[in-house]
Amino acid sequence: MSTVATVGPRATAGGFDLARALKEAGLAAFVAFVLFVPLAGFKLVGQEGQLALEYRPHWVLIGTAAVFVGHLAINFIRAMRGPSQRARGEAGAMARFFTVHARWFGLAAALLAFLLPFTPLGNRYVVDVATTVLIYVMLGWGLNIVVGLAGLLDLGYVAFYAVGAYSYALFAQWFGLGFWEALPIAGVLAAIAGILLGFPVLRLRGDYLAIVTLGFGEIIRVVLLNWYDVTNGPDGISGIPRPTFFGLEFKRYSPDGMTFSQFFGIEYSSLHRVIFLYYLILILALITNWFVLRIRRLPIGRAWEALREDEIACKALGINPTNTKLTAFALGAMFGGFAGSFFATRQGFISPESFTFIESATILAIVVLGGMGSQIGVALAALVIVVLPELGREFEQFRMLLFGAAMVGIMVWRPRGLLAFREPTVRLHGRGQGEEAPR
Amino acid sequence: MNAPLLEVEHLTMRFGGLVAVDDLSFTAMDQRITAIIGPNGAGKTTVFNCLTGFYRPTVGRLTFHGRFGPVLLEREDGFRIPRHGIARTFQNIRLFAHMTALENLVVAQHNHLMRASGYTVLGLFGWKGYRAAERAAIERARYWLDRMGLLARADWDAGSLPYGEQRKLEIARAMCTQPKLLCLDEPAAGLNPRETAELAELLVEIRDREQIGILLIEHDMSMVMRISDQIIVLDYGRKIAEGTPEQIRTDPVVIKAYLGEAEDEELPEEVREDLARLGGGA
Ligand SMILES: Nc1ncnc2c1ncn2[C@@H]1O[C@H](COP(=O)(O)OP(=O)(O)OP(=O)(O)O)[C@@H](O)[C@H]1O
Ligand SMILES: [Mg+2]
Numbered sequence: 149m150s151t152v153a154t155v156g157p158r159a160t161a162g163g164f165d166l167a168r169a170l171k172e173a174g175l176a177a178f179v180a181f182v183l184f185v186p187l188a189g190f191k192l193v194g195q196e197g198q199l200a201l202e203y204r205p206h207w208v209l210i211g212t213a214a215v216f217v218g219h220l221a222i223n224f225i226r227a228m229r230g231p232s233q234r235a236r237g238e239a240g241a242m243a244r245f246f247t248v249h250a251r252w253f254g255l256a257a258a259l260l261a262f263l264l265p266f267t268p269l270g271n272r273y274v275v276d277v278a279t280t281v282l283i284y285v286m287l288g289w290g291l292n293i294v295v296g297l298a299g300l301l302d303l304g305y306v307a308f309y310a311v312g313a314y315s316y317a318l319f320a321q322w323f324g325l326g327f328w329e330a331l332p333i334a335g336v337l338a339a340i341a342g343i344l345l346g347f348p349v350l351r352l353r354g355d356y357l358a359i360v361t362l363g364f365g366e367i368i369r370v371v372l373l374n375w376y377d378v379t380n381g382p383d384g385i386s387g388i389p390r391p392t393f394f395g396l397e398f399k400r401y402s403p404d405g406m407t408f409s410q411f412f413g414i415e416y417s418s419l420h421r422v423i424f425l426y427y428l429i430l431i432l433a434l435i436t437n438w439f440v441l442r443i444r445r446l447p448i449g450r451a452w453e454a455l456r457e458d459e460i461a462c463k464a465l466g467i468n469p470t471n472t473k474l475t476a477f478a479l480g481a482m483f484g485g486f487a488g489s490f491f492a493t494r495q496g497f498i499s500p501e502s503f504t505f506i507e508s509a510t511i512l513a514i515v516v517l518g519g520m521g522s523q524i525g526v527a528l529a530a531l532v533i534v535v536l537p538e539l540g541r542e543f544e545q546f547r548m549l550l551f552g553a554a555m556v557g558i559m560v561w562r563p564r565g566l567l568a569f570r571e572p573t574v575r576l577h578g579r580g581q582g583e584e585a586p587r
Numbered sequence: 588m589n590a591p592l593l594e595v596e597h598l599t600m601r602f603g604g605l606v607a608v609d610d611l612s613f614t615a616m617d618q619r620i621t622a623i624i625g626p627n628g629a630g631k632t633t634v635f636n637c638l639t640g641f642y643r644p645t646v647g648r649l650t651f652h653g654r655f656g657p658v659l660l661e662r663e664d665g666f667r668i669p670r671h672g673i674a675r676t677f678q679n680i681r682l683f684a685h686m687t688a689l690e691n692l693v694v695a696q697h698n699h700l701m702r703a704s705g706y707t708v709l710g711l712f713g714w715k716g717y718r719a720a721e722r723a724a725i726e727r728a729r730y731w732l733d734r735m736g737l738l739a740r741a742d743w744d745a746g747s748l749p750y751g752e753q754r755k756l757e758i759a760r761a762m763c764t765q766p767k768l769l770c771l772d773e774p775a776a777g778l779n780p781r782e783t784a785e786l787a788e789l790l791v792e793i794r795d796r797e798q799i800g801i802l803l804i805e806h807d808m809s810m811v812m813r814i815s816d817q818i819i820v821l822d823y824g825r826k827i828a829e830g831t832p833e834q835i836r837t838d839p840v841v842i843k844a845y846l847g848e849a850e851d852e853e854l855p856e857e858v859r860e861d862l863a864r865l866g867g868g869a
Binding site for chain 2 (some may be wrong): 260439442443446447448450451453454457458460461462463464465466467468469475570572574575577578
C-alpha cells in the first residue's frame with residue numbers, strides 16, 4: 149500500500165505530469181512573490197537629505213520567475229530520472245564503485261595530499277586553502293561518528309571545536325603548555341563536554357535532539373562571550389603559541405634556541421610554517437580517519453549503527469543504549485576538540501566569532517552531502533564546500549547564491565549524499581560470491 | 588530437566604484505567620514450549636514486555652532461573668535482562684534493516700565481544716584475543732544462518748530479505764545471544780502454510796537440540812496445538828485456562844472466549860478447530 153502511495157502520482161507514463169508540476173511551481177512562485185515584495189521590492193535611497201523608497205518591481209518579477217522556472221526544472225529532472233532512487237534507497241553505481249574501491253581512492257588521495265606542497269600547484273594560497281579543507285574534513289569525520297554512525301542529529305558540534313580551541317589557548321596562556329602537551333587535554337575536555345551534552349539528550353531523537361544540541365552550541369558560545377575573566381569575552385585570546393617542529397620554532401630568529409631554518413641550514417621562509425601546519429592537520433585528519441574506519445568494525449561501532457537502526461531491538465539484545473550513545477558523543481567531540489586546538493594554533497588568535505551556528509551547519513552539511521557514514525564522501529563534500537565559495541570569488545555577491553544552487557543541485561541529484569553506499573563491516577562471502585542482493 | 592525456568596506470580600499491568608494483564612500466574616518449564624494464546628488485545632505482548640523489562644509491572648513477581656541463578660526480572664533494567672538468558676523477537680519485526688544479516692547476528696553478541704575487545708581499547712590495536720573472539724562470533728552467526736537456510740544471503744541487507752526470511756533472521760539473532768528462554772511474539776504471522784510448518788519443526792528442534800525453554804505467542808492454532816507442551820489462554824488480561832493442547836482444545840471456556848457469545852457446544856470437532864484457527868479474528 150505504501151509503495152502505491154509513494155510511486156502513484158509520478159508513475160504515470162514514466163514521468164512528467166505537467167499540470168501538476170505547473171501547479172506546484174505556481175505555488176512556490178506565489179510564496180516567493182510574497183517574500184520578495186518586502187525583501188527585494190523596496191530600496192531605501194537618500195534623496196535630498198531625506199530617505200525615500202524606491203520601488204523595484206522588476207526585481208520581484210525576476211525573482212519570482214526564477215523560482216517558478218527553477219521549481220519546474222527540478223520537477224522535470226526528477227521525473228526524467230524516475231521517482232525511485234530515493235524510495236528504493238538506491239545508492240547509484242558511482243557511489244558503489246567509490247565505496248567498494250575506497251581503499252585505493254583513499255590511498256591515492258592521501259598520496260596526492262602529501263605531495264601537494266611540492267607540486268607546481270603548491271603555492272601559499274593553495275596550501276592555505278587545503279589546510280582549511282582538511283580542518284573541515286577532520287570535523288566532518290568526527291561528526292560522522294555521531295550523525296552518520298550513531299544516527300544522532302547534532303546541530304551543536306561547533307561547541308566541541310570551541311572547547312578544544314579555548315582549552316589550548318587557555319592552557320598555553322596560564323600554564324605555558326605547548327601544542328603537543330595541550331592536544332590530549334583539549335581532546336579530553338571536549339569529550340567531557342560531549343558527555344555533558346549527552347546526558348540530557350539521551351531520550352531525545354531526531355528534531356528534538358537537533359534543537360537541544362543547537363541550544364548547547366549557542367550556550368557554549370554565549371558563555372565564551374560573557375565569561376570575561378577567563379575567556380576575555382568578545383575580544384578573544386591572542387598571542388596563542390604557534391606549533392613547533394620538535395621544539396624548533398618557525399621564526400627568523402629565536403631568543404631561546406635554534407629555529408627550524410637554522411637547524412636545517414635552509415633560508416628562512418614564512419612558507420615553512422604554512423606547510424608545516426598543512427602536514428600537521430593532514431596527519432591529524434588521517435589519524436581520525438584511521439580511528440573511525442577501525443572503530444566502525446569494532447563492537448562499539450556496530451552497536452552505534454544498530455542503535456541508529458533500532459534502539460528497542462538493541463535493548464532486547466542487551467546493549468546498553470546510554471553508554472553506547474555517550475561514547476559516540478564523547479568520541480565525536482574529542483575529534484572536534486583536536487581540530488579546535490589545531491585551529492587555535494594555526495590562527496594564533498581566537499574569539500567567539502569563529503564558533504557560531506553557521507560553523508555547525510557547515511560541518512553538518514558536509515556530513516549530509518557526503519553521504520552519511522561515508523568517509524570518502526565526507527572528504528569530497530568538505531572539498532566542495534570549502535573550495536566552491538573560493539572559486540566563486542570573482543562572482544562577488546553572487547557567490548553564496550551559486551553555492552546555494554550547488555547545494556540544491558546535489559540534494560536533487562543525490563538526495564542521500566554524494567556517496568551514500570554502505571560497505572558492510574564484515575562479510576561472510578567474498579565479493580561476487582554468495583547470492584547477489586537486489587539493488 | 589523439568590525444572591521451572593520462569594515463574595510468574597500475580598503479574599498485573601495497568602495503563603491508566605486499562606488493566607492489560609490481570610493477576611496472571613504461570614510457570615514455564617525448562618526445555619518446554621509454553622504457548623500463550625488469546626484473542627487480540629488479550630495482553631500477550633504486554634506479558635512479554637514485562638518479562639523483558641520494557642514495562643515495569645504494576646504488581647507481580649517474575650522469577651527467572653537464569654545463567655547466574657534466580658533473578659527477579661521486575662527489578663532489572665531492561666537492557667540487563669538478556670544477560671540472564673532471555674531473548675525475544677517482536678510482533679512487528681525489528682531488524683537492523685540497513686545492516687547485513689551477518690552483522691545483525693554479530694551485533695547480537697555485543698556484550699561478549701565488547702569484553703573481548705577490552706572495551707574497544709585493545710580492539711583498536713587489533714589485539715589477537717579480540718580477533719579470535721570475533722571469528723568465533725562470526726562462526727556462531729554462520730551456524731545460525733545455515734540452520735535458517737540463509738547462508739547464501741548472509742551479506743544481504745536485512746531489510747531487503749523477503750518477509751519470511753526476516754522472521755527467521757530475527758529468531759537467529761535472538762539465538763545468537765545464547766538464551767535459556769526464547770520468547771517469540773507471533774513468529775508465524777505473515778508466513779504461508781509451508782513456511783509455518785517449517786517454523787514449527789524448527790522450534791521443536793531448537794527446544795530439543797539447544798535444550799532451552801520457549802515462550803510462544805501465536806495465533807496459528809494448528810501450530811500451537813502441534814508443538815506446545817503447555818498452553819496458557821488469556822482473555823482480557825486474565826488467565827482463563829491452562830493445560831496441554833488436548834485439554835485446551837476441548838475446554839468450553841476457551842472456545843467461548845474465542846467465539847464470543849456464540850453457542851458452540853454442539854459444533855463438531857473439526858469445525859471448532861477451524862474456528863479456533865481463525866482465532867484472533869473473533
Ligand atoms: N503502552 C501501552 N499503553 C497503553 N495501553 C497499552 C500499552 N500497551 C498495550 N496496551 C493495551 O493493552 C492491551 C493488551 O495489548 P497487547 O498488545 O498486550 O495485546 P496482544 O494480546 O498482544 O494482542 P495482539 O494479538 O493484537 O498482538 C490492549 O488493549 C492495548 O491497547
Ligand atoms: Mg501482541
